[in-house]
Amino acid sequence: MKLNRRRFLGTATLATAALSAPAVLGQARPRVVVIGGGSGGGTVARYIAKDSDGAVDVTLIEPSRRYYTCYFSNLYLGGFWEYDALGHDYGNIARTGVNVIHDWAVGVDRDAQTVALASGEAVSYDRLVVAPGIDFVEGSVPGWNVSQQSLMPHAYKSGTQVQLLKHQIENMREGGLFVMVAPPNPYRCPPGPGERISMVAHMLSQSNPTAKILIVDPKENYSKQALFEEGWERHYPGMVTRIGPDMGGDDFEVRPETMEVVIDGEVEQADVCNVIPAQKAGKIAELAGLTNESGWAPVLPTDMRSRMDEKVFVLGDASAQGDMPKSGFSANSQAKVVANVIRHELTGSRLFPARYSNTCWSLIATDDGVKVGANYEPTDEKIASVSSFISQTGEDADLRRQTYEESIGWYNGIVADIFG
Amino acid sequence: MKLRLVLTFCIGVALTPMQAFSQASPIGDATAGAEIYRRECASCHQIGDGAVHRIGPHLNRIFDRGAGSHSDFRYSDALLRQGRDGLKWDLRRLDAYIENPRALVSGTRMSYRGLSDAQRRADLIAYMRAYSDQPQNIPEASPTAIIREVDLPESVLAIEGDIEYGEFLSSECTTCHQRTGSDAGIPGIVGWPEEDFVVAMHAYKQKLRPHAVMQSVAARLDDDEIAALAAYFRAIARE
Numbered sequence: 007m008k009l010n011r012r013r014f015l016g017t018a019t020l021a022t023a024a025l026s027a028p029a030v031l032g033q034a035r036p037r038v039v040v041i042g043g044g045s046g047g048g049t050v051a052r053y054i055a056k057d058s059d060g061a062v063d064v065t066l067i068e069p070s071r072r073y074y075t076c077y078f079s080n081l082y083l084g085g086f087w088e089y090d091a092l093g094h095d096y097g098n099i100a101r102t103g104v105n106v107i108h109d110w111a112v113g114v115d116r117d118a119q120t121v122a123l124a125s126g127e128a129v130s131y132d133r134l135v136v137a138p139g140i141d142f143v144e145g146s147v148p149g150w151n152v153s154q155q156s157l158m159p160h161a162y163k164s165g166t167q168v169q170l171l172k173h174q175i176e177n178m179r180e181g182g183l184f185v186m187v188a189p190p191n192p193y194r195c196p197p198g199p200g201e202r203i204s205m206v207a208h209m210l211s212q213s214n215p216t217a218k219i220l221i222v223d224p225k226e227n228y229s230k231q232a233l234f235e236e237g238w239e240r241h242y243p244g245m246v247t248r249i250g251p252d253m254g255g256d257d258f259e260v261r262p263e264t265m266e267v268v269i270d271g272e273v274e275q276a277d278v279c280n281v282i283p284a285q286k287a288g289k290i291a292e293l294a295g296l297t298n299e300s301g302w303a304p305v306l307p308t309d310m311r312s313r314m315d316e317k318v319f320v321l322g323d324a325s326a327q328g329d330m331p332k333s334g335f336s337a338n339s340q341a342k343v344v345a346n347v348i349r350h351e352l353t354g355s356r357l358f359p360a361r362y363s364n365t366c367w368s369l370i371a372t373d374d375g376v377k378v379g380a381n382y383e384p385t386d387e388k389i390a391s392v393s394s395f396i397s398q399t400g401e402d403a404d405l406r407r408q409t410y411e412e413s414i415g416w417y418n419g420i421v422a423d424i425f426g
Numbered sequence: 427m428k429l430r431l432v433l434t435f436c437i438g439v440a441l442t443p444m445q446a447f448s449q450a451s452p453i454g455d456a457t458a459g460a461e462i463y464r465r466e467c468a469s470c471h472q473i474g475d476g477a478v479h480r481i482g483p484h485l486n487r488i489f490d491r492g493a494g495s496h497s498d499f500r501y502s503d504a505l506l507r508q509g510r511d512g513l514k515w516d517l518r519r520l521d522a523y524i525e526n527p528r529a530l531v532s533g534t535r536m537s538y539r540g541l542s543d544a545q546r547r548a549d550l551i552a553y554m555r556a557y558s559d560q561p562q563n564i565p566e567a568s569p570t571a572i573i574r575e576v577d578l579p580e581s582v583l584a585i586e587g588d589i590e591y592g593e594f595l596s597s598e599c600t601t602c603h604q605r606t607g608s609d610a611g612i613p614g615i616v617g618w619p620e621e622d623f624v625v626a627m628h629a630y631k632q633k634l635r636p637h638a639v640m641q642s643v644a645a646r647l648d649d650d651e652i653a654a655l656a657a658y659f660r661a662i663a664r665e
Contacts, residue, residue: 041460053597057593064530076547140510167580172584182623191560191562192518192562192563193476196562196563196565208448209458226487227487227568228563228564229558229563229564229565289624299655305456327559328562329562329570329572330561330562330665331561331562332562335492335601338601338617339598339601342594342597342598346594356590356591356594358591358594361595361598361646362597363642363643364430364565364638365602366565375636378565379565379638379639379641379642380565380566380569380642381573381642381643381645381646382504383450383571383573384450385450385451385452385454385571387452388451388570390452390569390570390571391561391565391567391568391569391570391571392450392569392572392646393569393573393575393642393645393646394561394566394569394642395566395638395639395641395642396565396566397638398639408525410604411611412611412612412639413611414610414611415602415610415611415612416601416602416611416612418602418604418608418610418611419601419602419603419612420602422598422604422605422606423597423604423605
């Protein structure tokens with residue numbers, strides 16, 4: 007939806023007033039409901055509650071009592087992070103004044119402005135934030151469906167799936183084959199699959215050094231590719247092979263019952279197979295009618311507001327906003343913009359211009375960390391990347407160790423920001 | 427009915443004071459660029475699904491590619507040499523090359539007179555950008571918008587920081603720097619003298635201090651915003 011800025015100037019005051027006045031003048035405490043307690047939802051709930059000092063009634067709907075971050079779950083696979091250290095509960099978010107409901111949101115009535123819960127209850131809202139993360143596109147990996155996730159785990163939503171994958175790798179036969187089916191764009195955490203390969207290779211190089219790793223990838227290229235390939239060659243020589251689309255990486259099927267992977271007509275016998283399917287917005291976004299044919303929920307670049315409904319915001323992985331990668335850092339960054347806008351609309355607090363940013367750190371081997379990041383600004387059309395940076399190949403060991411230490415600092419920082 | 431509601435509402439959003447702060451604009455008009463590409467480039471260069479080398483190399487994924495880096499295309503020695511010296515196709519280099527190919531690569535074989543109209547070049551490059559890596563998938567990929575450069579005015583240190591604005595801005599910092607002032611892995615920034623904070627941020631902004639994340643954060647903070655952050659992080663230490 008392209009906007010002609012000049013045309014709007016004439017009616018500025020009118021339109022702004024129409025949008026914000028009713029809420030500001032509202033009677034009782036205005037209500038915000040947040041669906042999903044991850045990096046986006048957890049942050050927005052906490053920031054609205056914290057900064058409005060009780061002037062806004064904030065409800066967070068999240069089925070899990072303990073949230074396990076996807077970020078750093080690869081480090082757990084590699085033996086660099088404890089499983090328990092990935093988990094965070096909602097006690098401190100609740101203590102900020104957020105009403106935390108552990109239940110599933112099963113529907114949204116956007117006319118009545120209510121969210122239906124699995125328990126049968128309904129919660130009403132003045133503003134709704136939908137932050138459900140991802141779901142998988144059925145049929146995107148031929149031969150695989152979600153009921154086979156114990157045979158061929160995705161391990162792409164953290165939690166017990168990652169524990170299962172680690173257990174399978176630990177019990178792999180000597181000299182066995184680990185296969186990863188990498189996802190097509192766009193997907194959560196662009197450097198995630200490469201980091202996972204690094205961590206699996208690290209683990210195998212210690213316990214099962216003759217094992218091999220095969221990546222089946224439908225994409226021509228991927229984030230931090232040069233850095234990962236340099237690192238694999240240096241730390242795990244000869245262990246990792248990638249089959250891109252030029253070699254048939256876009257033509258495959260899996261057979262979970264027999265642990266076979268068929269690539270371009272050739273059968274490979276896998277010992278462990280990590281299937282990461284194509285992705286779309288979490289189901290509730292679709293049920294609420296907020297998604298389009300892409301499977302993601304389009305939002306306005308200035309404030310992450312749904313293009314389908316002015317009272318609804320979509321955050322994080324589920325949104326289609328433009329150039330920001332689907333990451334916990336992005337969701338946290340977007341959440342702060344949304345918290346500022348919602349408080350402004352409901353309480354008349356000051357409105358500040360949106361600021362979006364992201365950095366993704368990845369670990370390649372012990373003390374060998376790399377990063378990629380960018381700044382983003384809203385244009386009329388989308389959230390656009392305006393500058394980026396990335397670690398360089400050939401960096402010295404000190405810098406890589408500092409980058410790794412920085413990533414630990416970041417992890418502790420972001421979870422303190424959300425859950426601490 | 428629904429469509430109408432959304433349209434009206436978009437107008438409302440575009441009108442809020444936020445718009446005045448926006449520093450970014452698209453590279454150019456890609457639709458206009460498609461026509462320019464057809465007239466100026468298409469007789470030698472293919473782009474899009476199934477594009478192959480013709481008189482010139484195909485231009486899919488040209489952004490961020492090293493000059494002369496298709497192993498299956500025969501380039502001029504001059505272009506190959508520039509590639510070995512590190513020439514990569516980004517927004518600025520492509521713009522210079524299209525404006526006047528020989529100004530950037532003296533011995534290039536691309537016999538093109540150049541496109542002198544800056545807006546038409548911007549539109550053309552916006553069109554070509556769509557056929558290269560997208561930052562959503564490859565965060566390190568070339569930007570898709572242009573940000574206004576901010577000049578450093580005088581008496582920057584005299585700006586009094588707006589603490590409330592600083593609190594909003596600080597949420598970007600606290601993704602990494604903890605509000606408690608802890609400095610494990612990432613340095614603490616709470617309670618610094620305001621002047622030290624301002625000087626440090628400007629040093630990142632001017633790329634005197636070497637840290638990619640901080641340079642990137644500082645690059646788009648203006649003087650008032652740096653002052654606001656300095657005031658806020660000083661103020662919360664007093665609480």
